[in-house]
Amino acid sequence: MSQHNVGGDPVATVPRSAGRKSPRIVVDRVGKSFRRGAVAALQECSLEIQPSEVLCVIGPSGCGKTTLLRIIDGLIRADTGRVLADGEEITRPRRDLAMVFQHFGLFPWKTVSGNVAYGLRVQGRPDQEVRATVRHYLEMVGLQGFEGHYPYQLSGGMQQRVGLARAFAVDPSVLLMDEPFGSLDAQTREVMQGELLRLWRIQRKTLVFVTHSIDEAIILGDRVALMTHRPGRIKELIDVGIPRPRDPEAVRGSPRYATLRRYIWNELKPEVAGSGDAP
């Protein structure tokens, strides 16, 4: 694993607002296999996630990105190695970590409000607080007026807005995102990227964002972690170095974007080839 600075001039990272302190997450030589060892998903995977950074994890499909995220969230245990949050081992889901899912994971029998309130209700927060918080986050993701709708009545983009609001509502210090825009169409996806950048400006949380889109990784990330094909480990960490606030369109037009995109694709190509999905 090596720290790269691509394309010459180092760009100073933009200072972030000091909110509640996010834990430093350390992934320490994590290994995980499935089907009784027949499929090795992760091997010796190590990574340090800095408080309040946006770290995008990119890799060929099936490289264990999602597995890594689920281990960080405490949903599954690593076979070897461990994950630490501020030195404390993560063995099960924690309240200060929230996840946004590719499949949205909304409860079809709950309204938009009910879904956003879910995490708060689970934590047993008082009704009044739940109502106020739900209203606040629905407004933040632009869903006011849809409180009483059910997920099946909403478009995919709107459903994931609910997913975002639900995760933000429990005010976690770390947000884990598993290809949250992966199932959306291209236009909606771009809108949602802009939306996420806006939300992140308001609440600077640590963001671990799994994606297989190089474009998305550059637009959103402070750093990009590149994974090898299966069994996955971190091949390389790349500083994006594009100043914030970012406008997706402006970023895509910048020479830095073009350099990074080319570089990441060149690094990723052999991994995609190794995974058997090569062109």
Add this chain to the structure above:
Amino acid sequence: MTGRLSPTAIRSLSVLIGLTAWEIYGRAIHTVIFAYPSQIGRAFAELTRTGELWFYLRGSLVVLALGLALAIAIGIPVGVVMARGATVEYALEPYINALYATPTVALIPLIVLWAGFQVKAKVILVFLFCVFPVLINTYQGVKHTDAKLLEVARSFCAGEWSMWRDLMVPSAAPYILAGIRLGIGRGLVGMIVAEFYTAITGLGYMIVQYANNFRTDRLFVPIVVLMILGVGLTSLLRRIERSVAPWLHVAQQE
């Protein structure tokens, strides 16, 4: 005729033809053996006016409602617990399979021995008829809970109670309601059988009494009521099933 008949029109026409044929055929037979619709209608009005029908119907309904309520109150939690824990599942499975496979009617003498002839015995019988569809359907429904949503719940640190309330019971609701619907069908059978074999009351009493007196026209009245009850409750449950999980029907339409 250019347009085809609507399903409702075909159904109504079919029933009308059937009733007419019955009326004609029934009039040709001795009234002790058989009754025809208009005669049954008159008997129905008569028994309603005297209050006799309502009196016996009420007795039957109380038994049915109590038995069904008990089946729901016990069947749902046991079904969820079985689906949640392998140990409980394996421990209870033999009993449930055995009891479900045993014809419940065979247990009647035993239940009478234990619970007497009155309402208690009848309620137990209706309960035994109803509980298995409710329990087994609940179990199936909970087993079919979306694994993705279970993971979402775990990610949000949901406790076991929240798992039940927010996830498994709503997710299993269509299954549970279908189980209750099947349970009602069996419960009606249980109710009548119980009324035949324990203290003779309710609609079952009416049937036995009028059969013994060769009042075929009156004999048909409780039977018609049972039919209406069965059809009415079942279609009500179907309606609730549809409204409780509208997202399922959207997915089917697409």
